[in-house]
Amino acid sequence: MAKIIPFKAVRPTRDKVSLIAARSYDSYTPQQREARLRDNPFSFLHIVNPGYKYDQVISGKERYTLVRNRYQEFKEDDIFKKDETASYYVYKIVNRDGLVFHGIIAAASAQDYEDDIIKKHEDTLKYKEEIFVEYLKTVGFNAEPVLITYPDNPELETIISKAISVRAEYEFTTTYRDTHYLWPILDTAIIDKISAIFDKMDTLYIADGHHRSSSSYLLAKTSKEENKNHKGTETYNYFMSYLIPESNLKIYEFNRLVKDLNGLKKEEFLIKLDAHFRIENRGLEYYKPSKKNHFSMYLDGNFYSLYLRKDYYKIENALDGLDTHILFKLILDPILGIKDLRSDKRIDYSHGKNDLAYVKTVVDRGDFKVGFGLVPVTTNEMKQIANEGLKMPPKSTYIEPKLRSGVTIYEF
Template identity: 70%
Template sequence: MAHIIPFKAVRPTRDKVSLVASRSYQSYTKEQVESRLRDNPFSFLHIINPGYRFAKDVVGKARYALVKNRYLEFKEDGIFIEDEKPTYYVYRIVNRDGDVFNGIIAAASAVDYEKDAIKKHEDTLAYKEIIFKEYLKAVGFNAEPVLLTYPDNASIAQIIAKVQKNRPEYAFTTTYRDTHYMWLVEDDQSIQKIQAEFEKMPLIYIADGHHRSASSFLLYEDLRSENPNHNSLEPYNYFMSYLIPESDLKIYEFNRLVKDLNGLSKEEFLIKLDAWYRIENRGKKAYKPSKQHHFSMYLDGEFYSLYLRKSLYKFETALDTLDAQLLYKTILNPILGISDLRHNDRIEYTNGKNDIVDVKSCVDSGDYKVGFGMVPATVEQMKQIADEGLTMPPKSTYVLPKLRSGVTIYEF
């Protein structure tokens, strides 16, 4: 049973939301951050980059304190308002490619995360969880929802469609050419129906945001242990999420780039590869695989197709069917000597939303020796891996939609 509840968001006023909303901080170049901080006094980047005015090098707890101060200033200046009653927020994104995402921003239960009613499919790094937990604890709010997905539900879809007939509270297009819309679900009957429909669901799945959800759970554990009057109703029992139906989720692959052939010559490498794959040289013509267990490879100015010799590979778990895992077990680890995908600086990743030609460009630049492309994982694969309690290799999925920070804020 999924406990997905409404909450009172702190959010920008309608006239300033397009100025406040920002992408994830890591997605900007240093120059882009500088220009936004210089030219847009309302950008949420001023909150998460709080030392811009006088202390650019501040880090750790001192930085967290400045983040909280900038956030309080935005509230004091009337840039942010807080809704008067707990609300669900219907959120729609139409991206530059014409993809449409419809979902609900709400609060998901940390207890559900603990009990595995919110299923995970990716490993997290403990030190990152702790750092972000300490950040959340210091600043007291969360501004970027975890992306969760649930089985398509006709009742929830009907409510979303009904709400979207009204004028949206927000409607803005970003410089990235994505258009965002948000509506408040304010009538009690719809709120109760949404909550009841989620409670019927035995499982929901994390699509994107494993570190954020893990950190929110650690925060819940900390604050619960520090509160002698804990009653399970406190805001820290939940974390902000954006829930979309499985049919709306869009998954791209991450392609792999490797800096060297692990001391092998090109011929030695291809001979070792031949043990696992049928290899066809495609020459200069770009090749992108269209089926599971088929890979593209770009090496020494030429494309290759690689078809797995299935008689040699054992499919024992859902994870074994995942192409990112298959590539690791047959090439990256045994041939190229990359055992630790998280920390080895010989491997890099480029998301498959970029064309396969992006792999070619990276290799042709001389920074990498070989590149591999694959087809995306499916929602069903992701769910099966999570249901079996297994975890994907890092950078197995590039998931859309990507939300903006600062549009809705959840205070702990």
């Protein structure tokens, strides 16, 4: 049974939350980061990039210590304050496309992660885990929740609907034109009811944040080993999560872009594709696939549709039927010679919100030789792969909502 608990969040004061909230550091261009750091002294980017204060690029343990120092300074200046009582936090986002997301920010159990009650669908990289564990041990907080999804639950929907019917504690719109709302749940009876509802759930699924969750689990494991008086109730046994119903997830595809044809001429490449795909030249028509096992390809000024020849491809498990895996097994690896999707510099990715116009643009200007478009992975596919203990290829899903760092902070 899933153990989801309330916690005492460290939060910005209401007047500064819109100034503090920040997207993930890597989502900004260098020019955008510079502008925000220069013009906004309250941005959470000042905490995660503490070297800006000294006009220095600082990394490793020294950076982690300075991150902790900047965070403590924000607390000392009363920019951040810790809630006096443990709460659940109902959080709603209305994004610039008009999509509405709602769920509950809470603390999820690291033991549930180990016991596979919280299931995963992506592989993690050991070196990234080790770096992030060292970071967490030094700074002592989570600032961005892991996105976890749960089966739609009418009782939780009723609780959330009632919570959002009154004025929010936070309501702010970002320069990205997303509007964020937060309501703390303070009523102990409702808190107990939320805990009991999650306790009846057999399985939760990580939607986004696999490295954050795996690193939090490793932190809990090492902290337990180092603490002779470990009781299991320590804050390091949990990590901050944003839990939303399955029907509320929005999953986009990640299109693939490849720099060359691995020494093949266009005609040779198309002949090799013909072994597993029915190919049709669509000319300048922006062909976007609409069903599984159909792919779009842009090559040499033309769009192509690629339909998998299912008689020649065996599907034995959930991963075999996943389009990103099919593309890797039949094209990227055997024909284009791309063995490692995480490290090969010849491949890049573009999430579906950029659309195929972006794929066409970067291929036409010579940045890439060929681009492939896919349909989005479904929530059921993601769950089935996790249930079978399998892992998707990297960059299989681009999932919304995307949360801001610094709105709620979990200390351990």
